[in-house]
Amino acid sequence: MSFVLAIITAAIFLAADQITKYIVTTNMELGQSIDFIDGLFDFTYIHNDGGAWGVFGGSRWFLIAFTAVIMVVLIILLIKNKRKSALFFWAGTLILSGGIGNMIDRIFRGGNVIDFIHTIFINFPIFNVADCAVVIGAGLLILYFVLDMKNDIKKEKE
DSSP states (O other), X not given: OOHHHHHHHHHHHHHHHHHHXXXXXXXXXXXXXXXXXXXXXXXXXXXXXXXXXXXXXXXXXXXXXXXHHHHHHHHHHHHHTTTTOXXXXXXXXXXXXXXXXXXXXXXXXXXXXXXXXXXXXXXXXXXXXXXXXXXXXXXHHHHHHHHHHXXXXXXXXX
């Protein structure tokens, strides 16, 4: 587990997030949709002033504080468990990079997160690259906990 590789990975996700948001905000009108893959995906530029699925809409400072607390806890856990599990390490790194991407929006874009990836084939909220990093990281974190519980059960049986 390399901290350098983790920092590079986080930087790539963060850069991809901020670059795509810049492209969207400078080339699209708020509310505009552009077909990407007909019937599957389009780009729809929206502002989300809430958390996931718009919950806590208009609660900019609460969401910034909540995200900051989660990030501090994750950093502490990553430092404390840096050699324990590669899966936990990468899960935390992805969650942090996504959290930073959306926090940048909340702080510098009037509390709004820029969302633009719209799945047409399923009814799912419009999201962004930072959200992808958080969801992938959360999935890896769940997998880590499931495997950890499985190992604990195995040890108890022995």
